[in-house]
Amino acid sequence: MKTLYKIVALVGFSALATSCFNKEKPNYQYFPNMYESAAYETYSESNAFKNGKEGQVPAQGSIPRGFTPEEYPNTPEGLALAKANLKSPLDSITEGDMTKAKELFTIYCAICHGDAGDGKGNLVKREKFLGVPSYAERELTEGGIYHVVTYGLNAMGSHKNQMSQHERWLVSAYVLKLKSEL
Template sequence: MKTVFKITLLAGMAFSVTSCFNKREPNYQYMPNMYESTAYETYSESPSFKRGGVEAQLPAPGTIKRGYTPYEIPNTTEGYNFSKTVSTSPLDSTEVDMEKAKGLFDIYCAICHGTAGDGKGKLVKQEKFLGVPSYKDRVVSIGSVYHVQTYGLNSMGSYANQLSQKERWMVAAYVMKLKSELK
C-alpha cells in the first residue's frame, strides 16, 4: 500500500510540474529584468538622473582632475612672451628621463624639427612644411617650448592631448639640451 501511494504521489507531482509547460509561451523566468533588459542608446540621456539629462555626469564647476596642475599662462602673444621668461621646469632633475624625452621627441617632433633640432626633419626635406626653424636660431626657453607644445604656434599644433604635462616638460628639457649642442 505504501508503495502504491508513493508511486501515485510521484506520478502526480511529475504530472503537475510538466502540465505547466507550454511551447507557445515563454516559461517563468527567475529574474526577467536581467533576461529582457531595457536597451539604451550609447551616450543618450538617462532617466536615472534628476532632470533626465546628463548634467549629473559632469564634474562640479571649478574641479580639476587628480594630479593635474593648472597652467596659468594664457594662449596670447603676451602669454608667449611671458613664457620666455620661465627658465626652470617644475620637475626635479631626477624626474626628467632624457632617454624617454628623446623617444618622445623622435616620435612627435623630429619629423619636422629633425633629430638634431636643426629644422631639417623628414617632412621639411620632402618640402611638405617649409620654414621650420632651427633651435639655435631661436630665442627660446624651457617655458616657451612648453608653452608652444601646450597651445601650438603658427603651423605647429598643440600636443596637449598627446603628451601629459610631465612629458611636455621632459621634451622641453630635451629641446634645451639639443639647443645647447647646436651652438
Template sequence: MKSLLKIAFVFGSMVSLSSCKDDLKPNYQYMPNMYESVAYETYSESDAFNSPTGEKGKEGQIPAQGSIKRGFVPYEYPNTPEALAAIKALNPKSPLDATQVDMKKGEELYGIYCAICHGAEGNGKGKLVTQEKFLGVPSYADRVINEGSVFHVVTYGLNSMGSHANQLSQEERWLVAAYVMQLKSKL
C-alpha cells in the same frame, strides 16, 4: 505500508506535474525584464539623462562642477605672447629632478612629435621642411629659448605649430623640453 508510500508518491508527483503549467493562467516570472527585455530603437532619444534645463541626454555627459580630470596638473601661465616673454625672462626650471629626466624617452618623444618639422638635430630641417610642406621652421641655435619657454610652446603651440598638450602628458612635455635644450647645446 509500502503500498501506501507508493500511492502517496504517485499522487504527489501527479499534483506537482499538473500544478506546473496552466494555459489559462500563466505562471509569474521573477524579474520578467531579464527574460523578455523591452526593445529599444537604436540611436533613439532617451529620457534617462534629462536635465532640469530641458536639454535631452546632456546631464549624464557633463562632469561634476569643480572636478578635474585624473592626473591633471594646472599650468599657471596663459596662452599669450606676454606670458611667453615672461617665461623667457623668468627662466623656470623643470619640476622633474635629475633622476626623473630620461633623455632616451625625451629623444623618442622628440622623434615622434617634433623631428618631422624641426629635424633630428634641431636645425629646422625636418622632412616636411625639406619637402617644402612647411617653411620658416626655426633652428634652435637661432632662438633665445629656455626649458620653460619650450614647455610653454609645446603646451600651447606657436605660429604654425599646434599644441601637443593632448598628445603628451605634462611630464612628457618637460622631457621633450630637456631634450630640446640638449640639442640646442650641440648646435
C-alpha cells in the same frame, strides 16, 4: 504494498505539479524586470537624470585624477608670460632622463625640426612644411618651449595628449641642449 504507495504518491505529486501550469500565462516570476526589461532607444531622452536630457556633469572647477592644470592659457599673452616666468620643476636631469628626452624628441619633433634642431627634418626636406626655424636663430626659454610643446604654435600642433607634463619638460631641456650645441 509500500512500493504501490510510493508509485501512487509520485504520480499524484506529478499530476498536482503539472496541472496548474498554463503556457499562456506563467504562474510566478521572480524579478520580472530581469525577464521583460524595458527597451530604450539609444539617444533618446531619459528621466534617469535631473534635467531629463543629459547625464550628470562634473562639478564646476573639479579636476580629474592625475591631471594638473596648466598655469598659463593658450593665448599669445600666455606664451609671453610663460617665456618670461615659467621655470622647470625638474630639480636635476640625469643622463637617463636625457636619453628619454632624446627618444621623445626623435619621435615627436625631429620629423620637422631635424635631429640637430636645425629646422631640416624629413618633412622640411620633402617640402611638406616650409619655414621651420633653426633653434640657433630663436630666443628660447624653457617655459616658452614647454608652452609651445603643450599648446602648439602656428603650423605645429599640440603635444599635450601625446606626452605627460614630465615628458614635455624633458623635451624642453633637450631642446635647450640642442640649441647650445648649434
